[in-house]
Amino acid sequence: MNKTLRKAVIAGNWKMNKTPDETKALIEEMKPLVKDADCDVVLCVPYVDLYAALEAAAGSNIKIGAENCHWAKSGAFTGEVSAEMLAAVGVPYVIIGHSERRQYFGETDVTVHDRVRAALDAGLTVILCVGETLTQRKQNITMEVIATQTKIALAGVSAEELKNIIIAYEPVWAIGTGETATAEQADEVNGGIRALIAELYSQADADAFVVQYGGSMNAKNAAELLAKEHVDGGLIGGASLKAPDFATIVAAASK
Numbered sequence: 001m002n003k004t005l006r007k008a009v010i011a012g013n014w015k016m017n018k019t020p021d022e023t024k025a026l027i028e029e030m031k032p033l034v035k036d037a038d039c040d041v042v043l044c045v046p047y048v049d050l051y052a053a054l055e056a057a058a059g060s061n062i063k064i065g066a067e068n069c070h071w072a073k074s075g076a077f078t079g080e081v082s083a084e085m086l087a088a089v090g091v092p093y094v095i096i097g098h099s100e101r102r103q104y105f106g107e108t109d110v111t112v113h114d115r116v117r118a119a120l121d122a123g124l125t126v127i128l129c130v131g132e133t134l135t136q137r138k139q140n141i142t143m144e145v146i147a148t149q150t151k152i153a154l155a156g157v158s159a160e161e162l163k164n165i166i167i168a169y170e171p172v173w174a175i176g177t178g179e180t181a182t183a184e185q186a187d188e189v190n191g192g193i194r195a196l197i198a199e200l201y202s203q204a205d206a207d208a209f210v211v212q213y214g215g216s217m218n219a220k221n222a223a224e225l226l227a228k229e230h231v232d233g234g235l236i237g238g239a240s241l242k243a244p245d246f247a248t249i250v251a252a253a254s255k
């Protein structure tokens, strides 16, 4: 298996941070720092910041994403935003199934599946988050949990559509905690996800498939994580809010 078959993707997840003005300022600061990246660079921002982010990133190598989308095209879903709406404003990426959505907002594997379906139908590229809790890791059921989340999310997704999906392995115990999976733990699970993709699709599809790691990845630990065979980039929370730190991670993925 050859890592050069895949282009790394470094994606920031700003969560519920930054106003539109702050968004513009942070992207302007990041642009010169990441302009020579030899990886894809994505920033996923709050809905209200999307216009500002798209405007600030225009003409640069930074692509913009949303942090969620609804499964319906439109309708009586107060407070929600559809994949069609995101596509209509020119947003190419969307995070789906983040553990904070699963933990605090009642997301289930089935609603994650429905959102993935809607995003693909709208022509978006999906960053699909999967990951185990600390209890599940201690129970030695990490791969079972991740296989279940992945299989349900990808049910009915064709090999052609798979090209518009990235999986981010995000151990729940490592998100926003400062606790990182070791490079070996990340590589083991990411490799397991790749093996599952080979089983569900084909070895060629699996070899070309991008599997990120996310969970307290930062300027200090990124190079070690990204050097691993199966770690094709990262989904970065806290460190994506600081331009120099995010740029260091982008540089590490560009080697």
Ligand code: PEP
Pocket (backbone or CB within 6 Å): 013, 015, 170, 174, 175, 176, 177, 178, 214, 215, 216, 217, 235, 236, 237, 238, 239
């Ligand atoms: C995330 O929000 O997806 C994430 C990985 O956060 P952090 O990097 O802050 O752990």
